[in-house]
Amino acid sequence: xxxxxxxxxxxxxxxxxxxxxxxxxxxxxxxxxxxxxxxxxxxxxxxxxxxxxxxxxxxxxxxxxxxxxxxxxxxxxxxxxxxxxxxxxxxxxxxxxxxxxxxxxxxxxxxxxxxxxxxxxxxxxxxxxxxxxxxxxxxxxxxxxxxxxxxxxxxxxxxxxxxxxxxxxxxxxxxxxxxxxxxxxxxxxxxxxxxxxxxxxxxxxxxxxxxxxxxxxxxxxxxxxxxxxxxxxxxxxxx
Amino acid sequence: xxxxxxxxxxxxxxxxxxxxxxxxxxxxxxxxxxxxxxxxxxxxxxxxxxxxxxxxxxxxxxxxxxxxxxxxxxxxxxxxxxxxxxxxxxxxxxxxxxxxxxxxxxxxxxxxxxxxxxxxxxxxxxxxxxxxxxxxxxxxxxxxxxxxxxxxxxxxxxxxxxxxxxxxxxxxxxxxxxxxxxxxxxxxxxxxxxxxxxxxxxxxxxxxxxxxxxxxxxxxxxxxxxxxxxxxxxxxxxx
DNA sequence: AAAGATAGTGTGAAGTGTACAATAACCAGT
DNA sequence: ACTGGTTATTGTACACTTCACACTATCTTT
Numbered sequence: 001x002x003x004x005x006x007x008x009x010x011x012x013x014x015x016x017x018x019x020x021x022x023x024x025x026x027x028x029x030x031x032x033x034x035x036x037x038x039x040x041x042x043x044x045x046x047x048x049x050x051x052x053x054x055x056x057x058x059x060x061x062x063x064x065x066x067x068x069x070x071x072x073x074x075x076x077x078x079x080x081x082x083x084x085x086x087x088x089x090x091x092x093x094x095x096x097x098x099x100x101x102x103x104x105x106x107x108x109x110x111x112x113x114x115x116x117x118x119x120x121x122x123x124x125x126x127x128x129x130x131x132x133x134x135x136x137x138x139x140x141x142x143x144x145x146x147x148x149x150x151x152x153x154x155x156x157x158x159x160x161x162x163x164x165x166x167x168x169x170x171x172x173x174x175x176x177x178x179x180x181x182x183x184x185x186x187x188x189x190x191x192x193x194x195x196x197x198x199x200x201x202x203x204x205x206x207x208x209x210x211x212x213x214x215x216x217x218x219x220x221x222x223x224x225x226x227x228x229x230x231x232x233x234x235x236x237x238x239x
Numbered sequence: 240x241x242x243x244x245x246x247x248x249x250x251x252x253x254x255x256x257x258x259x260x261x262x263x264x265x266x267x268x269x270x271x272x273x274x275x276x277x278x279x280x281x282x283x284x285x286x287x288x289x290x291x292x293x294x295x296x297x298x299x300x301x302x303x304x305x306x307x308x309x310x311x312x313x314x315x316x317x318x319x320x321x322x323x324x325x326x327x328x329x330x331x332x333x334x335x336x337x338x339x340x341x342x343x344x345x346x347x348x349x350x351x352x353x354x355x356x357x358x359x360x361x362x363x364x365x366x367x368x369x370x371x372x373x374x375x376x377x378x379x380x381x382x383x384x385x386x387x388x389x390x391x392x393x394x395x396x397x398x399x400x401x402x403x404x405x406x407x408x409x410x411x412x413x414x415x416x417x418x419x420x421x422x423x424x425x426x427x428x429x430x431x432x433x434x435x436x437x438x439x440x441x442x443x444x445x446x447x448x449x450x451x452x453x454x455x456x457x458x459x460x461x462x463x464x465x466x467x468x469x470x471x472x473x474x475x476x477x478x
Numbered sequence: 479a480a481a482g483a484t485a486g487t488g489t490g491a492a493g494t495g496t497a498c499a500a501t502a503a504c505c506a507g508t
Numbered sequence: 509a510c511t512g513g514t515t516a517t518t519g520t521a522c523a524c525t526t527c528a529c530a531c532t533a534t535c536t537t538t
Contacts, residue, residue, distance in 0.1 A: 008254070011291040012332050015250040016324070052250040055333065059324040083322040083337045085255070085298040093251050094294065096335065098322045148391075167485075185527065187486080192525095208484040209534035234526085406516075424496065426517080431494095441503095447515040448503035473495085 014094040018062040019050030019135065021081070021099065021142035022071070024106040024122060025159040030175040031106070031122040032139060033070060037132055038118035041091040046123070047132030048139070050097065063100040070111070070120055077103040077158040079149065081142045089134050097133075101142040103158035147176055147235075154195060154231045157216035163199055165211035166190065177235050189233065195221050253333040257301045258289030258374065260320070260338065260381035261310070263345040263361060264398040269414040270345070270361040271378060272309060276371055277357035280330040285362070286371030287378070289336065302339040309359055311351070316342040316397040318388065320381045328373050336372075340381040342397035386415055393434060393470045396455035402438055404450035405429065416474050428472065434460050 022033035034046045049070045053062040060078065068074050078100055085096035111120040128139055150156045156172050157164075170186050190196065196214040203210035221231070261272035273285045288309045292301040299317065307313050317339055324335035350359045367378055389395045395411050396403075409425050429435065435453040442449035460470070 008291075008331055010294075011254040012252055013294075014253050014255060015247070016253055016255065016335055052247075053324070055249075055252075056326045058326060059322060059335075080321055082319055083298060083335075085292070085337070087295045087297060092247055096255055096298075096322075096337075098324070098335075165485085182527070182529090183485090184487080184529085185525095189526090203485095203535095205536085206484080207482080207536040209486080211485055404516085421496070421498095422516090423498085423518080424494095428495085442516095444505085445515080446505040447513080448517080450516055 014096065015052055015092070016096040016098065017050050017052050018059060018066055019048040019097050019099050019138055020063050020066050020078075021048060021101040021139055022067060023101060023103050023146060023159065025172050025175065026106045026122060028171050028175060030125050030172075032125055032128065033104075033111075034121060034123050034128075034131070035070065035113075036119035036121075042132030045130065045132040048099075048135045049120075053098075059098050060100075063098075063102070067102055067104075071104060071109045072112070073104060073109055077155060079145070081138070081145050084134055084138060086134065097138070099138045099142060101146060103155060105159065105161055107161060150176055151233050151235065152231060154216065154221055162215055163201070163213040164215075165203065165213060167211055169214075173233070179235065193229075193231065194224070195231070253335065254291055254329075254331070255335040255337065256289050256291050257298060257305055258287040258336050258338050258377055259302050259305050259317075260287060260340040260378055261306060262340060262342050262385060262398065264411055264414065265345045265361060267410050267414060269364050269411075271364055271367065272343075272350075273360060273362050273367075273370070274309065274352075275358035275360075281371030284369065284371040287338075287374045288359075292337075298337050299339075302337075302341070306341055306343075309350070310343060310348045312343060312348055316394060318384070320377070320384050323373055323377060325373065336377070338377045338381060340385060342394060344398065344400055346400060389415055390472050390474070391470060393455065393460055401454055402440070402452040403454075404442065404452060406450055408453075412472070418474065432468075432470065433463070434470070 024031045024033065033049065035049050036046050037043055049066050051062075051066055053059060057065075059080070063078055063080075064074060064076070067076055067078070079102075081099040081101055083096055083098050085094075087094065089095065089097075106122070111122075113120055125139070125143055128136060130136075131139070150173065156169065156176070159172060160168055166187050167183075169190065170181055170183065173186070174181055195217055197217040197220075199213045199215055201213045203213065263270045263272065272288065274288050275285050276282055288305050290301075290305055292298060296304075298319070302317055302319075303313060303315070306315055306317070318341075320338040320340055322335055322337050324333075326333065328334065328336075345361070350361075352359055364378070364382055367375060369375075370378070389412065395408065395415070398411060399407055405426050406422075408429065409420055409422065412425070413420055434456055436456040436459070438452045438454055440452045442452065
């Protein structure tokens with residue numbers, strides 16, 4: 001560090017954290033992973049997984065670390081949402097938090113408590129309340145961001161297993177957008193994009209006509225993207 | 240501050256700043272307001288207006304303050320872009336910057352040097368180079384964000400004078416999206432949204448048929464928004 | 479074999495996007 | 509006053525997409 005001039009010292013008194021809104025899709029519902037804290041402040045409150053960023057640690061890396069601590073996963077879809085820094089949001093001093101959201105496949109891991117977390121659990125987005133710090137606001141902003149992002153980027157697949165049905169995909173969109181979509185039109189639209197690979201397999205043992213299984217064809221997406229293709233879904237009406 | 244436990248002290252050694260990418264639209268071109276710094280680090284480099292956030296100062300407020308110092312304006316359109324915090328991006332220690340962009344009307348003020356700035360000037364977005372810190376990256380990210388935002392929110396008007404022609408508006412979109420739009424279709428689309436108030440006046444003294452002047456009808460927009468209306472423009476092809 | 483359930487398909491009407499062309503209004507110079 | 513130059517504004521036909529609804533297919537269970 002070159003000449004840390006005396007006059008600037010006063011500014012180097014803050015801390016910053018990352019908080020990660022981890023979304024999962026389970027049983028037709030959009031969920032968020034919360035931890036029950038076991039340290040001050042907000043001891044015993046539910047809140048977002050997050051912690052102070054370490055010296056020399058990049059922000060994205062810190063968010064990934066937090067995610068790994070709770071889920072054991074790495075290389076997960078991650079997007080920065082926004083910095084929250086209202087003075088007084090943290091008891092210990094001036095603490096800015098950089099909020100992220102990530103998308104994980106719920107069946108990829110088992111939950112296990114760790115670090116600040118004495119308990120970890122999935123919560124429905126719709127009944128989130130009394131979280132630590134300003135985490136409720138962060139969840140709202142992240143959720144809103146997710147709603148927009150899945151319109152213009154094929155990231156919904158990050159929440160689904162590698163093989164899924166068109167109905168699964170539709171339910172995912174319906175859960176995130178909080179509305180109902182028209183089956184026929186949704187299918188036509190998504191299939192017309194040529195982003196899904198028909199796996200040639202079907203569901204087994206369901207008490208009705210089995211649905212075909214698809215996977216997201218990432219290579220294909222990159223090809224199309226280079227040709228100027230834009231993924232884009234509309235939120236219709238209804239609900 | 241309640242119990243700032245000893246073990247957390249080590250985290251309270253960072254500083255954070257705000258940097259503001261101030262966009263203006265002048266003469267058919269999208270411009271960014273840059274300052275030439277007169278203090279270390281990067282003394283004498285061009286860079287974004289920005290400074291350390293003060294103790295007890297909200298992030299948004301800090302961004303507004305920085306903007307006011309350079310332009311004299313307040314209550315300007317402001318949007319947070321992203322936090323940049325790569326370790327080593329600042330010589331004095333760990334410094335996170337929260338990047339914002341704002342949209343101003345260039346004719347609303349005179350530029351005047353102040354604070355860290357020994358010189359202030361508009362620069363074309365297209366020829367930005369060798370800025371202080373990671374400001375080039377910040378500009379790119381902010382520009383990219385602007386491109387997306389003007390698609391789905393009626394914020395382009397923030398860059399235009401209170402009365403403008405449809406052609407002005409089209410040129411604005413063309414400058415931001417860096418492509419050409421089809422006149423007829425652009426007009427039809429924008430007029431069909433019913434967001435423009437026909438001022439009943441026209442240009443004066445132009446050597447051709449004078450264009451009608453419009454203003455953005457913000458009240459109308461809020462009404463429509465409540466009815467579920469969504470502002471949405473597409474980037475067509477071309478260029 | 480019938481009932482129950484969800485998957486997958488056809489289709490017409492309405493609405494939008496696209497491309498091009500024709501007409502209108504103003505200034506400057508003759 | 510008339511003409512040319514220049515930009516504004518409007519008409520319209522065709523292609524493509526969205527929307528709404530109904531019908532057929534396939535599998536399990538009883």
